[in-house]
Amino acid sequence: MTDHTAYRIESDSLGSLSVPQDAYYGIHTARAKDNFRAGGRPANLLLLLAIVRVKQAAAEVNGRIHALPQKKAQAILEACREILEGRLDAHLIVDAYQGGAGTSSNMNVNEVIANRSIELLGGVKGDYSIIHPIDDVNLHQSTNDVYPTALRIAVIPLLRQLSEELAALQEAFQAKEREYADLLRLGRTQLMDALPILAGQSFGACAKATARDRWRLYKSEERLREINIGGTAVGTGMNAPLDYIYAMADVLRELTGLGLYRSDFPMDTTQNMDVFVEVSGLLKAAAVNLLKISSDFRLLSSGPAGGIGEYILPAVQAGSSIMPGKVNPVIAEMLGSVAMRVIANDTAVTLAAASGQLELNAFTPVLAEALLESLELLLRGVPLFRERCLSSLTLDEARCREHVERSGVMAAATIAYLGYDTASELAKAAAASGRPLEQLLLEGGWMTGKQIHKVLHPLEVTKPGIPGRSQWTVRNMEGGLSQDELE
Template identity: 45%
Template sequence: MSQTTERIEHDLLGDRSLPADSYYGVHTLRAVENFPITGTPISIYPELVRALAAIKQAAAQTNSELGLLDRERADVIIRACEEIRAGALHEHFVVDVIQGGAGTSTNMNANEVIANRALELLGHRKGDYARLHPNEHVNMSQSTNDVYPTALKLAGYVGIFGLIEAMEVLRAAFHDKAVQFADVLKMGRTQLQDAVPMTVGQEFSTYVVMLGEDIDRLKEAVLLIREINLGATAIGTGINAHPDYAALVCRHLAEITGIPVLTAPNLVEATQDCGSFVQLSGVLKRVAVKLSKVCNDLRLLSSGPRAGFGEINLPPMQAGSSIMPGKVNPVIPEVVNQIAYEVIGNDVTISFAAEAGQLQLNAFEPIIAHSLFKSATHLRAGCLTLAERCVTGITVNREFLRKSVENSIGLVTALNPYIGYANATEIAQEALFGGHSVYALVLNKGLMTKDQLDQILKPEVLTQPRAMVALR
């Protein structure tokens, strides 16, 4: 390789050559070689890259105001960070999402990319660190141990609100169906056995409420990750940082990101504690568990089309079998179920990683970050997919459901106040063992007239608390 196509950089382990036009440097190169784990670079999470750039921008602005960094260097660092926040250079954030070193490789990657872009803006070649250095200037007043967790919180904050928006879309889709099916009578079930009548609208309205509750819980949990430890530097004592740095950099970071971040009251505690990530992951697990339960319901209610429940119809999305012609499977609920299983597993990973922290630092925040971001990102995609490719297209089999109510043993519970417990028990026995319709048996025995039965079988009578209907 000619001298014009490579450059040499030096670190404590020695010299290494890099492509001359590479924005990352020797520390990133070693990390890429050391951690060939997932093959997935940190750039898969653009909000994390933007968060890192926002932190470096706030730091440069703060250090300049405190007289620690000259205006020329501060300006080009800020310009480079603004470009990255706008989406540039993300492909140069190449270290693996799972890495040793408590996130040091991610921080070094950011420092080097920003430094080399800043050098370009100054008119110097990449790697000319005597002019502007990744650690001495871009990383001034910082440590990985306050930069990395702060970046995770910023990215997590944005990601959670992205998930909340998707959940609102799904919630609205279920609400529309609850309204559409408000008058469709069906049998409710407990332990998969007939219980008492309800409407399909009531059934779908529960999903609206469940999603609303989880949205509220996410909004509560995300408040915890507004508290940052930027200014803590190595372990929380603030070594190598100006006394005014923590407060000022927090204010600038809030202005840059629009996120109302707060400096933790005890930076030593905040540097080692991953409790907010555990809390947030627990709420994501709650969302996943409940969303999976909803998908279980949709698959069960749509089972068939001839030999299952057959109460609702999910929109057909694709052929369901390579051997069974005409088979269509509930593929959208199935994929959301699998996302839920992944999120539950991610929560276990986050719990173990948070517990494994020792003394003044948790070295396992990279796997916490990867697991947390996967959970939020995949749940968001799952909610949107479920809403757009499943829920909005659901139809209901009205007549089938009406007949199932009339034939159900559970109907006798609704008729008990009118025909008496003894008669209701007798009707239930005959219907169950003789295969007869409850509706027909009541008519045949003269216990009620057709008009009286039809009056009681109205959804508004059967499906909510009210005084007994006065029969004509």
């Protein structure tokens, strides 16, 4: 097939290369396109747009301090505005998995801004005598201060959004806590029958875990607001004038609406990525809680005929191509899958941060991809779980009651009155016969109906203290019930 694409020739220190005439990127991006193809997809767009924000701020500051002619500065600013509006996404093409600490993504953005600026000034793409990708767009910058700054700008809004989603999830759990505040359910430890609980209490535990995750993530933003822009290559600020350095954080703060501030030691912020490890670790902690919740929901809805069947999850998807009527807990499974990926991404973030050497971390791009993917997965997965699973969840109240009655676990409430051995025998008898504990207590003359009602009341067996103690005298040292208890 004949290639009818028109090309322009661009040159760099390695030689010359043909670049498609209609491409807004240039030779650095073209080389990266050929060299980096492992991921099969471009770097995260949110990160690239954050780099554009840094370029926008730099053009504004450099124009203000007269380092750039106003004509050039305005053209660059207009090009940045168009890119931020999504007009040139197709030209931001460098692969997500790249070497060079992000230099190729930085140059991709520089070249797209430069070539669009050239057009705005009436020139032809590739004529860098009009606007140069490095001398003008990248003026007073290095990839090494642009990229870490941009990553912070990309992460902070996602963190804020995720904190809000977790707040909504917490509220949804609390709504279920109130809805099932009086329903007695069988509590289980190590998958075995344990003690009775109120169904609402289990939702309350989920709400508490979610609240912790929300608060931890909210607080982690504080350390992300420190940026190293102006530190240039190694954090010393070489080739960046002081008026530029001091103005950049202020302008970025205005452009982004984020509380960014200039690092008092940019060398640290340039080479050390532990702040991102902290955030990723907190995302992992949230994912661990979500995975546990996912597992609980799947287990409690299992069967239903052949399993526990206490939770009734909304049917959103046909479950099988061969088993008619089968419905699977797919939304809970989706949440579990998201959580697993976030946990795996935390390993990538950890390894990337630990693999930095001396004054720079070459693996920041893979760290950025993993961290941003985790945030985006949680931002999509959490509301889906809340809306399509949790909010419509109901409990099979008859099933819950049946499991409590058949288990014999309520016998634990009688220990203070009958002793452990007697309570244990009663529990075994109830489980073996399938008869309610209350019936065995009455038939054996262990308690009256009034006593049973007070001791085994759901609100008595699910709170601190000895069930019914406010009404009863605890059994005497010789064993058995006191005369007061028998009346």
